Amino acid sequence: MKNPLNKRLPREIKHNLGRYLAVFLMMATVIALVSGFLVAAESAKHIYNDNFEKSSIEDGGFITAYSLDDTALKGIEKVGIKVYEDFYRDYKLSDTFSKNHEASDSAITLRLLHERKDINLIQLMKGAMPETDTGIALDRLFAEYHGIKIGDTIEIAGKDYKITGFIAASDYSALFENRNDIMFDASTFGVAVVKDTAFQNFQGKELVNHYSFHFQDKALSQEGRNKKSDEIIAEISKTNVVLDYSLAENNQAISFVGDDMGSDIPMMKTLLYIIIVIMGFVFSVIIGNTIESEAPIIGTLLASGYKKHELICHYMAPPLIISAFSGLCGNLIGYTAIVNFMKGMYYGSYSLPPYHTFWNGDAFLDTTVIPVILLLVINYLFLLKKMSLTPLQFLRKELKGKKGKRAVKLPDFSFLNRFRLRIIFQNKSNYLVLFVGIFFASFILMWGLCITTTIDKYEKDVVNSAKSSYQYILKAPADYTKKSSQTAAEGKQNAAVLSEKEPEKFTFASMESYYKLAGENIEVSVYGIQENSNYFQGLPVKDNTEGVYLSENLLKKLGKKTGDTIALYNKFKDKTYKEKILGTYEYAGALSVFLSREELNRLIGKDSTYFNGYFSDAELKIAKEYTASVITMEDMLKLGRQIDKSMGPMQYIIFLMSVIIFLVLMYILTKVVIEKNAISISFMKVFGYEDKEINRIYLNSITYTVLVSLIVTLPLDVFCMSQIMKFVFIKMDGYFEFYIKPYQYGEIVLIGMLTYFAVNALHRKRIQKIKMADALKMRE
């Protein structure tokens, strides 16, 4: 025989449809968004990873001053690689290159590629590959940025070309113009492919002698690849000049997507689990309320021989059914509808091959199985405690530990005030639940509101703490000459740096340090700065002094303090240096370690005069072959723009979710409090009190509690947010410190109160509907 109590479940859900529907909608929405996001993210990652083999992406590439002849090529291939010609031409496009393009200050570069058959294959996204010499297929992302459609015409080097299709070049999944750039920008750089014959006929620009290669030994270790690289460069240098060399893992255009992808997954997962804990709390409130109202029935069932675990299972069933159903529906919506929106976050930033969704067991586990198990455990523990009472205690409704407490003596206020206070004291446990709920709700709302401000603040800090307009990283020490013509616009753009100083040498080394929270090493920029630097003013680095200074963001990210020791791992030399932290320095541009140039040179085994970088307020002329990368203020802004772009849609989603959660929580919690007082309210009606007076006594006390809770929980929310942010941005390179603008506190309280008043109006109507006779009947 099936347990007849099971027949209650559909009726219980139907009876409290509003409550369960609210919970279902909230959970299903959150799960749909998170599941859609995870599926899109993992699918995009899958597509990106598969593309290495599918499109035969290079293991490395180099640019030579002159093209290599067959003998030179054979010589290089003897090192153990297969080399392919992969020439390209760069064209600066005019402001009128396309009819849809809006003129801007930034110069636009289009890189023309020829047809590829063996390496770095090009995927057709839409339309067709060019079949005539006047056809061109453009990178999809670049085309989208400039509003170019198939069939449109663009002008390159004075000639018109018809767009035949959109492509994704496998070695340009992130549109980096130079592989050492710190950030890419698809609005100013794009790639396109034309027929080989058309490529040969292009005029006006020098051919870039770019070669791509595959290692013959696919199982080469990183050390082996580095060693081979030295051999390749040495071999080329015998007959030619190497202008650029890079392994695929160091080529940002190839590797950036893989490194960046998934950096926002921790944020979504953290948010999901916080919401699940909130759901656990909501269900506990609902279950607690049900148990309180059904105490004599529970007592009777226990007295009749029902076992506690049977009743625990019975009361656990509705939350589990709702959460499992929410999980399934959420996943279904996530997989079908949301995933298409979410994939836009990746395809709006990266130039990836055509998208298709992959079944993601982990996403299902994360969004359905784990939340259901988590809710099961939370509810089980809660019910276990609730059911620890004896049958007699349930029968007598002795659900609270202590009974017969003395009434609090109230001051000689007016009757109504004393009444109101008495209501608050009598309902203090309910108000406490409301307080906790408001804490959760306002926490989520703060999250939704402040992710944007936190990122904005990060961007501003990066720009404000920039020490020079240009940072040149060199492959080897090199001299410079100053570029004389800096336009007024450029000067303005670089105005963050106050006065122009002479360029200053520094030594740069990329090292790693252990980030305990993430359980892995993170990249840190180690700067060897000269004593009394003009750029890093006030940084007290000294020659012949051991110890380092950390940028404040690194100190906070690693959770270190002055006096601690930091271990810096040099992966190129497989060496670890342990340095004492002497202090901090305000610099948000990178997670940085500072020491004197001489000290860093000593550390990495260079002579004391060595340097591999310049800080400069003016643009410098340095031979291209010596320049590894140039970081300008514009690059720093690009970094912010990219974070905004990749996380932008997510910020709106989180804000939307937070408002929904706030509404639902407020509805459920105030409903519980008002329902608990419904009988008393009806009695007041029986005594002859008017609705207005009843509202003053009962509802106003809830209003005050909501208002006070909203204000009091704010500092608590801020504290929790600043802790949670460490997890949210755990995979991001920088350090994001939680930031809230003062007026946003007001926004939270205002949204909170408006939501409450909307919910309150619903409840008032419900109370008005309670018949006085029913209220009396419900009393035993």
Add this chain to the structure above:
Amino acid sequence: MYLTLRNVEKVYGEGDNAVKVLKGINTDIEKGQICVLLGPSGSGKSTLLNIIGGIEHMDGGEIIVNGLNLAGSSEKQIAGYRRENLGFVFQFYNLVPDLTAKENIEVCAYLSKSPFNTDELLKMLGLWEHKDKFPNQLSGGQQQRCAIGRALVKNPGLLLCDEPTGALDYSTSKEILELIEDINRRYGNTIIIVTHNDAIKNMAHKVMKMHDGKIVKEYTNEVLVSAKELEW
């Protein structure tokens, strides 16, 4: 003997606040007897009923029900004893609000290996026409019938009724008492009824009057008055 009570004691509170509510109760009840426990409020009769029902612990003495000594039994054994041997009827019916009359009875049928046929029981209880109604659609008497049906469906050896007519009017109370009498006659269950109503004593095989935690009077009725003929 079906039920034996020896020196049963119960104390509420501790130290100076300790109140002895049962002060050494001794009695025997035979199988199939209706036993009425009478007494004023606070005399300890409900406490005694709860202890016999295993939902409250005794602080001294022993209770042996059908060979099981509750004093030496574990929580698990007592829960099993309640599941297999006991039916409870309370003053307030405590029916599950969103189950129908029939389903409320099935709630306890589920606990028994050999329950009575629910449909037959509903007919016997006079609830057949109301079997698909929810508790709030039933009168007080019908709800109490349903509660009795729920307690009875397991065919328990011992039926404990705590003020079963306490919330009912005169004629409905009589209907319920007639039902209890009928059940006892048909199924031979041992029934203990706690009541304030002195008139009920006349339908019981055994009567115990309690006062201040003690049985002050205990006797067996030679001649029983049928519930239908009870007057108060």
